[in-house]
Amino acid sequence: MKLSEIVRLTGGTVVCGERHIDENVDYAFASDLMSDVLTLRITDFLLITGLANVQAMRTAEMSDLKYLLFARGKQVTDDMVELADENGIMIISTPYSVFRTSGILYGAGLKPVY
Amino acid sequence: MTLQFNVEGGDFARAGYASSQIKKILKEIGVDPDVIKHVVVALYEAEVNIVAHAYHGVITADIEKEGIRIVLDDAGPGIPDIPRAMERGYSTASPEVREMGFGAGMGLPNMKDNTDSLDIESVVGKGTKVTMYNKFE
Ligand SMILES: Nc1ncnc2c1ncn2[C@@H]1O[C@H](COP(=O)(O)OP(=O)(O)O)[C@@H](O)[C@H]1O
Ligand SMILES: [Mg+2]
Numbered sequence: 001m002k003l004s005e006i007v008r009l010t011g012g013t014v015v016c017g018e019r020h021i022d023e024n025v026d027y028a029f030a031s032d033l034m035s036d037v038l039t040l041r042i043t044d045f046l047l048i049t050g051l052a053n054v055q056a057m058r059t060a061e062m063s064d065l066k067y068l069l070f071a072r073g074k075q076v077t078d079d080m081v082e083l084a085d086e087n088g089i090m091i092i093s094t095p096y097s098v099f100r101t102s103g104i105l106y107g108a109g110l111k112p113v114y
Numbered sequence: 115m116t117l118q119f120n121v122e123g124g125d126f127a128r129a130g131y132a133s134s135q136i137k138k139i140l141k142e143i144g145v146d147p148d149v150i151k152h153v154v155v156a157l158y159e160a161e162v163n164i165v166a167h168a169y170h171g172v173i174t175a176d177i178e179k180e181g182i183r184i185v186l187d188d189a190g191p192g193i194p195d196i197p198r199a200m201e202r203g204y205s206t207a208s209p210e211v212r213e214m215g216f217g218a219g220m221g222l223p224n225m226k227d228n229t230d231s232l233d234i235e236s237v238v239g240k241g242t243k244v245t246m247y248n249k250f251e
Contacts, residue, residue, distance in 0.1 A: 034215030038155045038224055055162075055214045058130030062137065062154045064147065079127070 001025060001110050003067060003090065006046065009108055010094040010101050012069065015076045017090030025067055029113040030102045034059040045113055048105070050098050052076055057083040066090060071098040115139075121164045121171040123190065126214050129165040132173045133158040136184075139177070145250055153182055153248045156228040159221040160186045160244050166211040167191065168241065181230070181249040192238040200226065200234075 004021045007014060014021065027045035031037055034055055037047060043064040049056055052074030060068055061083065068084070069092045070076060076091055084091050094101055106112065117139065119132035137154045145153075157173075164171035168190025176183045193199045200222045207217030226232050229246040236242040 032215060033218050033220075035159065035218050035220035035224060038159065039220070039227075043151070051215045053214065054127055055129065055216070058134065058158065059215065061130070061134060062151070062158045064151055 001105075001108065003092075005108070006067075006069070006105060006110075007092055009104050010069065010092070010096055012092045012094035012096075015070075015091040015093050016081050016084050017066075017088070020066060020088075020090040023066075026111055027113050028102070028105055028110045030098050032098075037063060037065075040113060042113060046105075046110070048098055048101055050074065052080070054079055054083065056080075057087075057089070060084075060089050061087045068092070069094060069101065071096060071101050115177045117175045117177070119173045121161060121173060121186075121188075123165060123167075123169040123171075123188075125165055126210075129162050129214075130158055133161050136175050136182075140182070143177070149248060149250055152228040153184075156225040156232075156246055156248075157184055159224045160184075160246070162214075162216050163221055163244075164188045164190070166207055166214075166216060171241075180251075181247060183245070183247045186244040186246075187241070188243075189241045192240055192242055193234070193236040194238050196234050196236060 025046050030048040032051040046067040048069045050071045052070045057080050073095045140150045168188035171188030174185045202223045203219040205219035211217040231247045233245040
């Protein structure tokens, strides 16, 4: 699924990493628990989370993941954007909850990691 | 090559800085991306543990031709029962730590899963020393 489609379906906005908008991603994982994200072996997936903080950015960096979607319109700070830019990470923000976001994207064909 | 970083307990804003720096260097010298991911996932969990559970720590990374050896030496409360702490799900983390996305008792098992060797020594009331090694091949 194209990132542009993910943005559209979730009524989201691109916070940074706009240049990734035409890329494709097949898998997604939803979690607020960074230790859980860190157990994943795959790197090419969208992380859907309600945890918008520096630790989410660091987790993305260590996991080599490129696409982050923050649910419930969580505020993305300048520090977070800086880390995202440094590591080539795209941040999308949606007003929808993790539950609603996941339901929509699953229904649209994005595959679960587990 | 030897790299050293100080880590302060409670400083969540900076947690992951050392892991990030070490990752950049491993990338620069051309270490396999899969190996880098294993190293930095283990290292990041260990760095977060200093921030979450200890007062102050020093991370020393020795990068050699065959692999990387990382020692995380902290001054802190120590771990009274290491086998118990290694169990998935065992955690004494504060609510603050859980708000940061950690504190589910998965850090030490994650570290074990991502390293070729993991050694933990701890003295209650003094501190904890974690030594991890990853081969580059
Ligand atoms: N550096 C440390 N100093 C003191 N205690 C530690 C340290 N690292 C781990 N621990 C103890 O081991 C437990 C399990 O650690 P871990 O598996 O990383 O889970 P978590 O950090 O999520 O609690 C911690 O809750 C803590 O009691
Ligand atoms: Mg931990």
